[in-house]
Amino acid sequence: MPNNDLLRKLNILGAAAKYDASCASSGVERRGSSKQGAMGNSVACGICHSFTQDGRCVSLLKVLQSNDCVYDCKYCVNRRTNDVERATFMPREIAMLTYEFYRRNYIEGLFLSSAVILSPDNTMEIMYETLRLLRQEFCFYGYIHVKAIPGADPLLIERAGRLADRMSVNIELPSEASLTRLAPQKKKRSIFSSMRYISGRIEEDKSGKFLLRDNLPAPLGETMPTSYGTGSSNKRTFVPGGQSTQLIIGATDDTDHDILTLTENLYNKMQLKRVYYSAYVPAVKDPSLPSLAEPPLLREHRLYQADWLLRFYGFRSSELLNERNPNLNLKYDPKCDWAVRNLDLFPVEVNKADYDTLLRVPGIGTISARKIVSARKVGSLGFEELKKMGVVLKRAQYFITCRGKMMPHIKFDPKFIDANLSLDKRAIPIFSNYEQLSLLDYINGGDSLC
Amino acid sequence: MLNIYIYDGSYHGLLTSCFDAWKDKDIYSIRTKEENKDVNLLEKVVYIETDNEKAERIIKWVGKEACYEVQRKLYRVFLTEHPERGMYIFRYLKLLNQLGRNVENHLYNDDVRNINKLSRMHASETHRLYGFVRFEVIGNNILYARIEPDFNQLEVIAPYFADRYNGHLWIIHDLTRNMAAIFNGSQYIITEYNGNMLDNESKTEISFQKMWVEYLDALTIKERLNLDLQKQKVPLKTRKHLTEFMFKSKN
Ligand code: SF4
Numbered sequence: 001m002p003n004n005d006l007l008r009k010l011n012i013l014g015a016a017a018k019y020d021a022s023c024a025s026s027g028v029e030r031r032g033s034s035k036q037g038a039m040g041n042s043v044a045c046g047i048c049h050s051f052t053q054d055g056r057c058v059s060l061l062k063v064l065q066s067n068d069c070v071y072d073c074k075y076c077v078n079r080r081t082n083d084v085e086r087a088t089f090m091p092r093e094i095a096m097l098t099y100e101f102y103r104r105n106y107i108e109g110l111f112l113s114s115a116v117i118l119s120p121d122n123t124m125e126i127m128y129e130t131l132r133l134l135r136q137e138f139c140f141y142g143y144i145h146v147k148a149i150p151g152a153d154p155l156l157i158e159r160a161g162r163l164a165d166r167m168s169v170n171i172e173l174p175s176e177a178s179l180t181r182l183a184p185q186k187k188k189r190s191i192f193s194s195m196r197y198i199s200g201r202i203e204e205d206k207s208g209k210f211l212l213r214d215n216l217p218a219p220l221g222e223t224m225p226t227s228y229g230t231g232s233s234n235k236r237t238f239v240p241g242g243q244s245t246q247l248i249i250g251a252t253d254d255t256d257h258d259i260l261t262l263t264e265n266l267y268n269k270m271q272l273k274r275v276y277y278s279a280y281v282p283a284v285k286d287p288s289l290p291s292l293a294e295p296p297l298l299r300e301h302r303l304y305q306a307d308w309l310l311r312f313y314g315f316r317s318s319e320l321l322n323e324r325n326p327n328l329n330l331k332y333d334p335k336c337d338w339a340v341r342n343l344d345l346f347p348v349e350v351n352k353a354d355y356d357t358l359l360r361v362p363g364i365g366t367i368s369a370r371k372i373v374s375a376r377k378v379g380s381l382g383f384e385e386l387k388k389m390g391v392v393l394k395r396a397q398y399f400i401t402c403r404g405k406m407m408p409h410i411k412f413d414p415k416f417i418d419a420n421l422s423l424d425k426r427a428i429p430i431f432s433n434y435e436q437l438s439l440l441d442y443i444n445g446g447d448s449l450c
Numbered sequence: 451m452l453n454i455y456i457y458d459g460s461y462h463g464l465l466t467s468c469f470d471a472w473k474d475k476d477i478y479s480i481r482t483k484e485e486n487k488d489v490n491l492l493e494k495v496v497y498i499e500t501d502n503e504k505a506e507r508i509i510k511w512v513g514k515e516a517c518y519e520v521q522r523k524l525y526r527v528f529l530t531e532h533p534e535r536g537m538y539i540f541r542y543l544k545l546l547n548q549l550g551r552n553v554e555n556h557l558y559n560d561d562v563r564n565i566n567k568l569s570r571m572h573a574s575e576t577h578r579l580y581g582f583v584r585f586e587v588i589g590n591n592i593l594y595a596r597i598e599p600d601f602n603q604l605e606v607i608a609p610y611f612a613d614r615y616n617g618h619l620w621i622i623h624d625l626t627r628n629m630a631a632i633f634n635g636s637q638y639i640i641t642e643y644n645g646n647m648l649d650n651e652s653k654t655e656i657s658f659q660k661m662w663v664e665y666l667d668a669l670t671i672k673e674r675l676n677l678d679l680q681k682q683k684v685p686l687k688t689r690k691h692l693t694e695f696m697f698k699s700k701n
Binding site for chain 2: 006007010011012014015017018019031032033034036037038039040041043047048049050051052053054055056057058059061062097100101103104105106108279281282294295297371374375377378379381384385388389
């Protein structure tokens, strides 16, 4: 039976977790278990359960184990020297809340993070205990995302990782200089060595070379899930949903170029599944922090768009930004910006261009590109056909031809294109939500993500 | 003459109509009795008796000629309860017969568009329900949820929640259609249902609802407040059975 103290903790430790952008429950397909008392499953595409008043998706119960931090990161509300109300959850309290929320279908699972309670090891142990209770006593088969505390003993990280679907270590500040200045106790070394450890273990697990480093029993007892991981025959023991991280945007003077280059390396060299961006919200005052009037939401949005171009559209970060051009254009989206700077590659003929080329056309996303490739197998495409198929031409019209012709009244001229694109209101969005790659966006065939 | 085929409202009935009307050049509509309100003089009505064998033959044929995905799509179109669904499915089947598997590439053909559009709308509501069905714990640990979806969804969401809450008891009640899916921990049935299960909620239930509502408030970043975006993601008309939107007015 819940009581007021629990409600108080939930309020404090929920609010303290809100700056973590990640709430995705994606990457793991797992059927429910028929084991007595078991509950839960997981769907690879992720499921949104609610949206808060800021329009962000809620998929997981996102809470901190504790906000009672011994560290003193300047940008953080939980830092030691800040005067806020402190609270710490008992492991059983979080396990019970997750179970009860899940049962009512409020959530897909748990996202557990924490301030550094006494030491990284101590924190990791308490978090592990929470996950252990949830998996073993509550027999919970839903989604779990757990934060690894940088600097914690790898064995502790590993134990937690064997119970979780996804693990993350937040880099937060994009460069070593910013870290030293704003988060003096955090060391770039310990952040990256934790990340590297996790990605190394994931690789071993994928290739079947994963050896347990202790004698703890399998997380869900003898019924170790039949399809723990993506794909049914693919048994995985260590964070099958992969690793992610988060970068704070706008608290330091790191450029988009710095950020995107880092991101690209994380995807390519550390095999990260996702990098999240969180517009800095000036919640704390400190002379070393910028005094922003409001969080840089548009910049955050542009970074997400650029991030999608890296992951799904075959772009390299050097094509989007460089030293001389270090920040994303706020006026229109990064693909438009790239196209306008590379007009010699356009217009492309819809009936001939290959899939990868189509993907580079502004306004054409993966869904439209696939439709085009499929439909032109059975007949040549004109603008009418494209419209009927639901391909949105608003931005694409400046960059394509159908049967050799541009759309009527459209001039292929840099000034004309730039002027018209800047007029397009939709290019300045009411921030669509990139946190959860929603299946809806796929099903609806919308190109909202291109 | 315009021929109107009347079936019993089941999917098998609809497919039997398609089967029997296959060669009919004057087919005008395929409807259920309820949908067939006023008939004019030019119309001739044919009553179809559902034949499971004929229906299964069509389903198998679709699977062979196209694929499982297309089978699912047509079934979803049936579940939308769209007044034209009968003819949409009929014409799609004809097209499938004519073009074979290639039919799926004819994305700008109207018959193909209708099927794709309706099945997509249905699928997106299904997916939304996965996340937005809200259970309350009533009586002896029974999970009870009310929904009022635009389309008939019980058939497709029941297996999902059966897997998720395997071993638990639940009822999902579609108020619009007076139907419910009832799960006994291992199997579900779908049946007519008019009960009202929500007369007195326990203190425990209310306190968990309160925690959920306050939690969502705590999670909101006030500096990013964006009610338009929230409205776009959770349209007003879908909020009626969502704890987080109804709790305050209820208590
Ligand atoms: S370690 Fe730093 S960022 Fe994390 S809770 Fe403590 S003060 Fe905040």
